[in-house]
Amino acid sequence: MTTPTAQIGPAPVVRMTGIQKHFGAVHANRSAEIEVAAGEIHALVGENGAGKSTLMKILSGMLPADGGRVEVGGRDVTGWSTTQAIVAGVGMVHQHFMLVPTLTVAENVVLGREPVNVGTFDRDRAIREVETLSKQSGLIVPAERLVADLSVGEAQRVEILKTLYRGARILLLDEPTAVLSPPEVTELWGVLRRVRDQGTTIILITHKLDEVMAVTERITVMRQGATVAQLATRETTPEGIARAMVGREVDLAIRDGQRVTREPGRTGTANGLIVSNLTVRGARVERAVNDVSFTVAPGEILGIAGVEGNGQTELLEAIAGLRRATSGRIQLGALDITAATVRERADAGLSHIPEDRHQRGLILDYSVADNLILGQQHRFTQRGVLDRHAIATNAAEQATRFDIRPANTTAKVRDLSGGNQQKVVIARELSRHFIVLLAAQPTRGVDVGAIEFIHDALRRARDAGKAILLVSAELREILTLSDRIAVMYGGRIVTVMPRSDASEAVLGPFMTGARKGSQADAA
């Protein structure tokens, strides 16, 4: 597997060899290497924590490597700065956008290389230049709008424009589709192909194999910090890539949304979740959730599909007790929890995998062991003092059961990869007593192997009679796991259907608001 099978021409535009990088105890890159030919779209794939982002941050000058050599255009540039990288035409689009929300699109694009008119910032020229560039590249953005008011797709276009404005000839994209709706993804591929045809080399970090197959020419696969394969896309298959990524056979059928639908064990809602006429105020809109009613029965997964920002976040936060409901009622079985505190909800049997693990799910500077008892710390005390022994025992048990790596549970969660951080959240929420689980984006930024694992865990919980409300921006995930599927658009549930009636084609028009079903009460 370590033999490169796809040789390229004599002068690759990017060549990184023997790259080493440590973060504390974590060895993020161990002799990682990559070679990219000029003018290609190159995929850098691997599980979460495989070291892809680290390798690209080293290439873009954001991180210094501990060892190894970086060449761009045949020149040794090891240890260069971001500024030097930008000058040399290397631009990176980060997974978490690097945009200043309080500045306009044009200001964000030109920041650091502002057009000047007699000592003052030439705003008009900035706008003109951005508009010109926007037309050339096909990246349509409103130049004078504040970035805070953009959709995620627009924000990403601004990110790409930023690199092009600086004359990027090598464009690095870190999981660009993680936040996009299906039409936006298609549009992105169009843009990338056009930019490529204009002579730009593109490196795409991803773990979505269909993307790799669709747009790339060659693939570099990383596992546990090392490069394990270099493949030509047309000579390989998704199964081949997955095997290289994980190091074993992976059941891709699970990912492709082909599952045997089973009729949910409808045992009434005695221990389920009942939401009636719920209205919730959002940060910007009065009715982020607008008169929503549905139930989730024990032994059932109700999936809520929809483009992000249509009220899913507010809905989950209201149920979890993190946001107050304007009106309506939330019940766990017969118990009304509309006004209950978070602790009371947890004690009543509500478990919650929050959508943003950094903001809500974890305390990054706490150890793995401490994060595993958050919210249940009162169960790990003796006479008001934390029982360190019980905490350590619990941590060791969960780390084994949920395959959290590294197995050292005294490590800070900050030092773990995204996938392993998510496993910590999932381990904590699934290991306690609960009857209803809220799972928001449970596999966001998580690799193939972990997705499989997390999906299995959710199914097992369902089969054990738990009621699960799943919200995901990944339509496939919804289709894979759900027994029934609801679509949220504009704060309302616009349709509810059994899994057997649903497909991407059926759900798509509801998600974009093109089709509106009758406000279906999912009783």
Next chain:
Amino acid sequence: MTLLLFLAQTIRIAVPYLFAAAGGALAERAGIVSLSLEGFMLGGAFGAVIGAHYTDSAWIGVVSGVVAGLGLAGMHAVCTLRFKADQIVTGVAINLFAVGITRFLLQLAFDSSSNSPRVAGFGGENVGGALALASNPLVWLGVAVMPVLAFVVYRTTFGLRVRAVGEHPAAAASLGVPVNRVRYAAVLGSGALAALGGTYLALDQHQFTDSMTAGRGFIALAAVIFGRWDPMRAGVACLLFAAAETLQIRLQATQIIPSQFVAMIPYVLTIVAVAGVVGRSRSPAALGRTTE
């Protein structure tokens, strides 16, 4: 006539607030908490008196006041930016240091624990008169400082970078903006501006008295917050606070209301204003965070 006097007195009281709030707005827009405005002002007041005393020139006093402010701001910047010290702790330390060092130097230079000898100043002798006010160049500078700062913040490259650095330093850094250099400039600028406020106070009173700034730096900071970190709004807030203080002085003379209550007016107004607005306003996102 009374109205004119009222306005004149309001302006006279507002000038130090305007300078200090301008400094506060600049530093906070760059992400640095401006708790040390008080110290910068006090340092500026003392520096100005030293300069004016030894040269008999108010202008030299202005220069030495600014230099003192720059010195304190430099300390603040080095502690928070180079050594990543907590901005609030450092700010408090700078304030305490300013009180201590000025008291010490006051003793050393003038052999007094309370005040300096009389020094030169601007304008005529009839303090409070509108004419004296108009002949003081620092007053004109103080009135102009907020519009100028607004231009700098919103219309110059430096201002754009200040705003970017205060909101999302990582984004600015990824585009090659020298984050720390921008912040050094902003903190030094804030020190110079706040020191001008202190300089005005000292030259207006023709002397330095121990701890003479008496919390004005904090009221200026409240004005910055009340003005939602926007120079022009902060300027309006300064005028508002100054008007309340003028009102207090006038009412105190009339003795209609017990003087203790009257004396509270500016402070109560400050608390009410800030409490009413703080919940709804948003500070620069990276305010107070230099360790990244």
